[in-house]
Amino acid sequence: MTSRERESTPVLALRDVRAELGGRPVLRGIDLSVRPGEVVALLGANGSGKSTAVRTAIGQVPATSGAVELFGTPLRSFRDWARVGYVPQRTSAAGGVPATVSEIVSSGRLARTRFGLFRKADREAVGRALELVGMADRAKDSVTALSGGQHQRVLIARALVSEPELLIMDEPMAGVDLASQEVLAATLREQVGAGATVLLVLHELGPLEPLIDRAVVLRDGCVLHDGPPPKAVGQHALPGHDHVHPHEGAEPIRTGLLS
Numbered sequence: 683m684t685s686r687e688r689e690s691t692p693v694l695a696l697r698d699v700r701a702e703l704g705g706r707p708v709l710r711g712i713d714l715s716v717r718p719g720e721v722v723a724l725l726g727a728n729g730s731g732k733s734t735a736v737r738t739a740i741g742q743v744p745a746t747s748g749a750v751e752l753f754g755t756p757l758r759s760f761r762d763w764a765r766v767g768y769v770p771q772r773t774s775a776a777g778g779v780p781a782t783v784s785e786i787v788s789s790g791r792l793a794r795t796r797f798g799l800f801r802k803a804d805r806e807a808v809g810r811a812l813e814l815v816g817m818a819d820r821a822k823d824s825v826t827a828l829s830g831g832q833h834q835r836v837l838i839a840r841a842l843v844s845e846p847e848l849l850i851m852d853e854p855m856a857g858v859d860l861a862s863q864e865v866l867a868a869t870l871r872e873q874v875g876a877g878a879t880v881l882l883v884l885h886e887l888g889p890l891e892p893l894i895d896r897a898v899v900l901r902d903g904c905v906l907h908d909g910p911p912p913k914a915v916g917q918h919a920l921p922g923h924d925h926v927h928p929h930e931g932a933e934p935i936r937t938g939l940l941s
């Protein structure tokens with residue numbers, strides 16, 4: 683691939699993708715493309731298929747039809763997972779696994795190591811990722827001792843430690859305390875400034891709004907909007923606003939700032 687082709691090839695592309703969960707259609711033919719350096723927000727009401735779309739993009743949910751490509755390579759032959767950082771939707775404050783903060787973050791580095799052997803550069807990367815999210819002083823602590831927001835920071839450090847070019851985060855702000863939200867927004871700004879491509883599943887744009895280049899809004903497993911972030915969000919994303927706003931006849935999307 684020439685460098686020009688690399689620049690124009692989407693980092694992530696879903697074309698007419700369908701997916702089912704429990705025998706029920708959840709994605710009903712969606713197109714979603716993220717170009718190099720773009721920051722795209724995936725919005726939509728609860729149950730519209732946002733999480734399923736990103737999980738299909740990384741192969742956690744199989745597409746029943748359509749095409750998924752990462753860095754121009756069909757998903758089935760894509761192996762370069764160190765180029766992708768994924769922060770899943772947080773299901774509980776801390777999982778039942780009694781691992782330390784450092785161990786969890788190190789697990790995100792495995793794709794960059796040779797045969798799983800940790801070298802100095804890998805240990806330094808773990809230190810840097812923890813530093814970025816303000817958790818360096820907790821490296822030896824068990825993750826079970828962390829708050830929800832701190833746990834989220836650890837998951838973000840785990841996604842960043844492989845120095846990915848594409849960062850996919852599923853509702854990174856959900857249930858996160860204000861201090862952690864600020865750390866998270868600063869970390870994202872830093873990544874975007876360094877040229878990372880980002881796909882964010884969000885319930886509301888909130889404090890991340892200034893970073894967003896484009897929004898894709900899903901409704902009932904279909905793309906309702908693909909373009910500038912919805913206007914209502916821009917107009918009302920002022921401090922103090924936190925209300926429900928109807929969007930093009932869709933179910934209301936909460937548009938308030940979190941801070």
Ligand SMILES: Nc1ncnc2c1ncn2[C@@H]1O[C@H](COP(=O)(O)OP(=O)(O)OP(=O)(O)O)[C@@H](O)[C@H]1O
Pocket residue numbers: 703704706708726727728729730731732733734735
């Ligand atoms: N394992 C599953 N089996 C069957 N249906 C599922 C499963 N997981 C999710 N669903 C359904 O698929 C639909 C889409 O879910 P998905 O989590 O992708 O939506 P979402 O837009 O991310 O919503 P939320 O904002 O609530 O996370 C929902 O109706 C959900 O109930």
